[in-house]
Amino acid sequence: MTTTVIKGGTVVTADLTYKADVKIEGGRITEIGPDLAGDTVLDAAGCYVMPGGIDPHVHLEMPFMGTYSADNFESGTRAALSGGTTTVVDFCLPEPGQSLMDALKRWDNKTAQASCDYSFHMAVTWWGEQVFDDMAAVVGRGINSFKHFMAYKGALMVNDDELFASFTRCAALGALPLVHAENGDVVAALQEKLMAEGNTGPEAHAYSRPPEVEGEATNRAIMIADMAGVPLYVVHASSEEAHEAIRRARQKGMRVYGEPLIQHLTLDEGEYANPDWDHAARRVMSPPFRDRKHQDSLWAGLASGSLQVVATDHCAFTTAQKRFGVGDFRKIPNGTGGLEDRLSMLWTYGVATGRLTMNEFVAVTSTNIAKILNMYPKKGAILVGSDADIVVLDPKRGKTITRPPSSRRSTTTSSRASR
Ligand code: DUC
Ligand code: ZN
Ligand code: ZN
Ligand code: ZN
Numbered sequence: 001m002t003t004t005v006i007k008g009g010t011v012v013t014a015d016l017t018y019k020a021d022v023k024i025e026g027g028r029i030t031e032i033g034p035d036l037a038g039d040t041v042l043d044a045a046g047c048y049v050m051p052g053g054i055d056p057h058v059h060l061e062m063p064f065m066g067t068y069s070a071d072n073f074e075s076g077t078r079a080a081l082s083g084g085t086t087t088v089v090d091f092c093l094p095e096p097g098q099s100l101m102d103a104l105k106r107w108d109n110k111t112a113q114a115s116c117d118y119s120f121h122m123a124v125t126w127w128g129e130q131v132f133d134d135m136a137a138v139v140g141r142g143i144n145s146f147k148h149f150m151a152y153k154g155a156l157m158v159n160d161d162e163l164f165a166s167f168t169r170c171a172a173l174g175a176l177p178l179v180h181a182e183n184g185d186v187v188a189a190l191q192e193k194l195m196a197e198g199n200t201g202p203e204a205h206a207y208s209r210p211p212e213v214e215g216e217a218t219n220r221a222i223m224i225a226d227m228a229g230v231p232l233y234v235v236h237a238s239s240e241e242a243h244e245a246i247r248r249a250r251q252k253g254m255r256v257y258g259e260p261l262i263q264h265l266t267l268d269e270g271e272y273a274n275p276d277w278d279h280a281a282r283r284v285m286s287p288p289f290r291d292r293k294h295q296d297s298l299w300a301g302l303a304s305g306s307l308q309v310v311a312t313d314h315c316a317f318t319t320a321q322k323r324f325g326v327g328d329f330r331k332i333p334n335g336t337g338g339l340e341d342r343l344s345m346l347w348t349y350g351v352a353t354g355r356l357t358m359n360e361f362v363a364v365t366s367t368n369i370a371k372i373l374n375m376y377p378k379k380g381a382i383l384v385g386s387d388a389d390i391v392v393l394d395p396k397r398g399k400t401i402t403r404p405p406s407s408r409r410s411t412t413t414s415s416r417a418s419r
Contacts, residue, residue, distance in 0.1 A: 001026050002039040006392060009044030011382050012358045013051065014367035022049055024388040032384060044392050048358065051366040051380050052086025052389030053343050056121075056373065057235055057259065057311035060090050061110055065333040066324065070316045074113035079340035086389035087117040087379055088314075088339070091147055093156070096126045100134035104141065117389065119373070121178060123147040127162035135169050144175045145233070145373060150217045151182035151286065160224065167228035176372070177225065178233045181217035181242060182209060182287060191330050202280035203272040205329045206288035214287050215241025222249045222256055231255035233372065236313050238264040238287040240297040247306040257372055258307040260298040262342045265310070266349050268292055281322040284332045285313065299355050308368040310346055312338030343391070344399040 006022045011032070021036035022029060058080075061072040071079065073090075080088050094103035100122055107120055122138045124131060124146050135146065148163055149156040158166070163179075170177045190208040194200075199207065218234055222245055225232035237243055237258040246258040269291050271283040283289060301307030315335025325332030338345075343365055350356035356364070370380025377383050382390070 003030070004040045004042065004388075005036045005038035006042045006044045006049055006390065007036070009047045009049040009392060011050075012048045012362055013382050014359055014363040014380075017358060022382065022388075022390065024390075027388050029382065029384055029386050029388050029390075032382065042392070046394065046396065048393045048395065049382065050362050050391045050393060051370075051382055051386075052391050053080075053084050053365045054087040054089070054369050054375070054379060055080060055085045055312055055314065055339060055342060056089040056309060056369045057261075057313045058088045058090050058339060059313070059315040059335065060088075062091070062093065062315060064315070064335070065331070067317070067321050067333055069333075069335060070318050070321065071314065071337070071339070072113070073111045073118070074115070076314065076339055077114045077116040077118065079337075081116045083340035084343040084391040084393065085116065085339060086391070087119070087375070089119045089121055089373070091123050092120045092143075093123045094125055099130055100124075100138050104138065104143075117379075117387075119143070119375075121145040121147045123149070123156070124158060124162070124166045125149070125156050127158060127165055131166075132169055135166075135173060135175070139173050139175055144173075145178055146170055146175055147178040147180070147235070148221075149180045149184075150221065151180060151184035151187055153184040153188045157184040160220070163221065163224050164228060167225055167230050167232075171228050171230040176231055176233055178235055179217070179221040180236070180286075181214055181221050181234055183213045183217045183220075186213050186216075195328065195330070200327055200329055202277065202284050202325070202329055202332060205284045205286075205332065205334075206269055206272045208329075209286060209288050211239035211241045211290060211294065214239050215245060218242040218245040222246070222254065225256070226254060231257070233257045233259065235259050235311070236261050236264070236287060237298070237307060239290055239294045243297050243301050243307060247301065250306060257309065258301065259309040259311050260302065260307055261313050262310055262338050262345050263312070263336055264289060265295060265298055266345055268295060277326070278319055278322065281325060281332050282317075282319065283336060284322070284325075284329070284334055285315070285336045286334045299350070302350075302364055303356060303360060308364065308372070310342065310364045311369075312342050314339040341399075343393075347393070347395075 023031035316337040367380040370376035
C-alpha cells in the first residue's frame with residue numbers, strides 16, 4: 001500500500017502542540033515522529049496539522065417549511081471538505097406517524113454523492129409504541145443520538161410528556177438525547193401577536209424568539225433529562241440564558257453539553273435591522289442572532305469549558321426560497337449556511353483574537369464532539385490508528401471573510417466595550 005507523509009508541520013491536538021511528521025497508509029495514521037519517509041510527501045512547514053473538523057449539526061436536503069434545504073450531500077460535503085471539515089452529522093427526520101427505520105432508509109438514499117465521512121442523528125418528531133420499538137433498532141444501526149424539537153409547533157415539536165418518555169427510553173438504551181430548546185407555544189403566540197400588529201418583516205422573526213424563550217426551554221429540558229436519568233446535549237445554544245442553565249447543571253454534576261454555532265458567535269441581531277429585506281431574511285434562523293452580550297457569554301463558555309462544541313446547523317436556502325416569507329415572516333424558511341467557513345471563521349475570530357487557544361480550537365471543532373458521540377479516537381485525534389482525517393492549516397494563508405459594508409454597522413456595535 002502506498003504511504004503519504006505530512007512533513008515538517010506542527011501537530012496540534014486538544015492537549016498537545018509539537019513538531020512531528022505524520023505518516024498515513026490505507027486511510028489511517030500509522031506513524032508519528034521525526035524524519036519519516038513515504039511514497040508521497042506533503043510539505044507542511046510552517047503549518048498546523050490538526051484532526052479534521054467534525055460538524056455534528058447539518059441539514060442537507062432537509063424537507064422543511066414547505067421546501068428542501070438547498071445543499072444536498074454532494075454540495076454540502078464538498079463545502080465541508082474545502083473548509084477543513086471531514087465528518088458531518090445530519091438529522092434524519094421522520095414524518096409524523098412514519099417509522100424511524102423507514103425514515104432512515106430515505107436518508108440512506110440521499111448520501112451516494114457524499115465526499116466526506118458522515119453519520120446521522122435520529123429525530124423523535126412524534127411518540128408512540130412504534131417509535132419506542134424503533135429506537136432500539138436505530139441504536140442497533142449504530143445511531144445513538146436522538147434529537148427533539150421543543151419548537152416548530154404543529155410540525156416537528158414534541159410536548160413534555162413525549163420528551164420525558166423519549167428521554168427515559170434513551171436512558172434505557174444508553175443513548176444521548178439532543179434538544180432544540182425554544183418554548184414553541186410561546187413562540188407561536190408571539191408570532192401571532194406580531195403579525196396582528198403588522199410586524200411582518202424578517203426582524204419580527206427575532207422578536208418572536210427572545211432569549212427567555214430559549215432559557216426556559218433549556219432549563220426545562222435539563223430538568224426532564226435529570227428526572228429521566230440521562231445526559232443531555234443542547235444544540236445551538238445561543239444565549240446567556242441557555243448557557244447559564246447548562247453551566248449550572250454541569251456545576252451540579254450533570255452531564256449536559258452545549259453547542260454554540262459559529263454564526264451566533266460572529267453575527268449579531270443588527271443583521272435584522274438591515275433595510276434590505278433579502279439581507280435580513282437570509283439571516284433568519286432559529287434561534288435568531290442575539291446582541292453582543294450573548295456572544296461574549298458564548299465565547300467565555302468555550303474558553304472555560306462550560307460549552308463544548310462549535311457547530312453550524314448548516315441549513316442553506318436560496319434567496320428565492322427565503323422570499324416565500326415576503327409579507328409573513330413565519331414563512332421564511334429558517335436556516336443559514338456555514339459548513340465551509342466554520343473553521344476559518346473560528347480561527348479568525350477565536351484563535352487570532354486570543355479568545356481561544358489552538359488546542360481549545362481543536363477541542364471545540366473536533367475532539368470534544370468525537371468523545372460525546374463515541375467516535376473518539378477514530379475521529380478527533382492525531383494518534384497512531386486514528387482515521388487520517390487531517391486538516392493542514394497554514395496560518396499565513398488564512399481565508400479572509402469580511403462582512404459586506406452594508407452590514408458592518410449594527411445597532412449594538414457602538415455600545416460594545418472594546419476588548
Ligand atoms: N433552525 C434553523 O434555523 N434551521 C433548521 C432547523 C432549526 O432548528
Ligand atoms: Zn434546531
Ligand atoms: Zn438544526
Ligand atoms: Zn475519514
